[in-house]
Amino acid sequence: MKIHITSVFVDDQAKAERFYVDKLGFVKKHDIPLGEDRWLTLVSPEAPEGTELLLEPGKHPAVPPYKTALVADGIPVAQFLVDDVHAEYKRLRDLGVTFTQEPAEMGTVTTAVLDDTCGNLIQIIQMN
Template sequence: MKMYIKSVMVEDQQKALEFYTETLGFKIKHNIPMGEHSWITLVSADEPDGVELALEPNQYPAARKLQDSLMEDGIPWTAFGVDDIHSEVQRLEEKGVSFTQPPMKAGDATMAVFDDTCGNLIQLIELHA
């Protein structure tokens, strides 16, 4: 089975689109207007045919409550893998991204957590061989 879509709930799709493309470097795969909102999916510039990240509007009250609870408890919504976490953290900090957890080694991985400005904490993970 192939994974096709991974979703992240966002407060404002246009703000999220700007952050995820201009700051993080994702590329737009689909941006289809659907009334008040759009079907927006992004892909990694390194894997244009890889898993798509959907920017889902958090209009459903239960989804919004979950998003708020995760943020309040400091739990990341999702994680993105990187090859060099220290370089990636430095690159993102230079773009104004706020990290709630600096790089921290944990077993065979190093992790960091940042605020995506759209209602989520996102974890970066570098796996060590």
Template sequence: MKIKLNSIFVDNQEKALKFYTEILGFVKKTDLPAGDYRWLTVVSPEEPDGTELLLEPNQNPVAKTYQAGIFEQGIPATAFAVENVQAEYKRLQMLGVTFHSEPTIMGEVTMAVFNDTCGNLICLADKSAGV
């Protein structure tokens, strides 16, 4: 068994697609009409057939409440692995991304948390021991 699809609630699919592709560097994988919305997924260019991230509209009141609640508590909605958190932190800062925490070493993992502009906090993590 493996994970093929993970979803993240977004307040605007078009804005999310722009952020996740133009800023983070993901690639659009699927874009199909789904009623008033779209079945819209992105993937890592490093793994085009890997796990897809569904940019799911948060129009359901329960979804909005959940998304707002974890954001307010500072809980990331998901995490992305990078080779070097410090380098990615600097690159994303230069692109105007707002970070809620700077790269922090936690044991063998370095992590940083940013705002995806679509209602979520996202964690970047690497496994470079002793960074």
């Protein structure tokens, strides 16, 4: 068994697409219109056949309180692996990305947490 698709609930798919593609560097895999929304998945350019990230419309009534609670407690909804957290932190900060946690050494990993502008916190992680 493998993880094929995972999702992040977003407030606005177009805004999320711009952030995840233009800032984080993911590439669009699927973009299929589904009424008002889209089946919109992204992949890492380093693994185009790897796990897809679905930018899931957050319209279900349970989503806003769920996202609000996670953000209030500082809990990231997803974690993305990077080669160098410090370099990625600098690159993203230079692009105007807001971080809620600067790079921090945590034993065998280094992490930082950013705001995806769509109601989520995302953690970037480097394996030390």
